Amino acid sequence: MIAHSVSAIVDQLHHAGLNLSLAPAGGLAVAPSSHLTADLRDLIRSSKAILIDWLTAANDAASHAPDPPENPLDWKELAAAYHAHHFNCPACIAAGRGSRDGQRCGAGVALWRAYSE
DSSP states (O other), X not given: OOOOOHHHHHHXXXXXXXXXEEOTTSSEEEXXXXXXXXXXXXXXXXXXXXXXXXXXXXXXXXXXXXXXXXXXXXXXXXXXXXXXXXXXXXXXHHHHTOGXXXXXXXHHHHHHHHHHX
């Protein structure tokens, strides 16, 4: 198999309607399983290690998200806090493409709600 970049693999999986996450035991969770084809299963198996590394890095970046500003009416600070998180979190980047590409992570949801209110 030709080596693919992790972003190309993730894009392919997202376009197939699949969401990736870390499984509680440290493995890879892919949902919904009804969207998996034999080719996608092979791609996931052959790329599992780099996908887990990518998700781990994304979770680490998401956990260091800035807190919303003290003054919730300061939209510039809210925007800066959200964007600082968003552009370092693959889950939030994918969610920004539309609802079919997944949902924001927990930190991203909180920052997005504060920003969009």
